Amino acid sequence: MYVHGGKQTFGLYSYGQMNSKGLLAKSREQSAERKVQRAIGKELRAKCPKLYTLCSMLLALCSTFLAISSLLLALCLCGCALPRIIVLDDPLTPEEHLNLGVAYEQKGELDNALREYKEASKKLPLSYLYIGNVYFQKSEYKEAEFYYKEAIKKDPQNADAYNNLAWLYSIKKENLDEAEGLVLKAIELNPSKKEIYIDTLEKIKGLK
Secondary structure, eight states: OOOOOOOOEETTEEGGGSOHHHHHHHHHHHHHHHHHHHHHHHHHHHHOHHHHHHHHHHHHHHHHHHHHHHHHHHHHHHHHHSOOOOOOOOSSOHHHHHHHHHHHHHTTOHHHHHHHHHHHTTTOTTHHHHHHHHHHHTTOHHHHHHHHHHHHHHOTTOHHHHHHHHHHHHHHTOOHHHHHHHHHHHHHHOGGGHHHHHHHHHHHHHHO
16 A cells, blocks of 8 residues: 746927027027136136136046046946845745645645655655655656655665555566565564555565
8 A cells, every 4th residue: 555644298388389589598598608607717717827727627627526426326226237146045944845745745736745845855854755655646656766765765764665665566566576575674664554564565465
């Protein structure tokens, strides 16, 4: 016996509907302001050449500073856009993964159960038996055999692993002598399950 374990507008007016006279007046005002600024600059240069030179240097330094600041800001923004890989610790214990796997298996979600059992197997040897059971239910006997053997290797006292491997051999009708020895070993390790293991033994003997 097998053990389960749209267009931008300003108010109501579009760009093309703006008053052209208003724009012209504004342009003239800006031109007048620039003329006044140039006149002040010439007067300052004539009366105080050293002060004019100092002001020019300060303006140049400010421009350089602004350029560097813009570059640094751009680099920072680019850096923030890079993907970050965050590694988190698994919040579940191996036992919790195993129990979750059992719940999935009972609902028939074998792939999800398999995922949880494999997570648990990193630290819990018993999980190999459960992995083997899932592969057995999926009729993937080669994988089931591998994991049953791993379960025995990781925990030689796991009687169910011996029994299930023997049951697998009986289903495949191969290695029957080995299968019989496996069942006898299971009975020796766990006599409390003798009736279950005897069922496996009788099946094997019936095939020989």
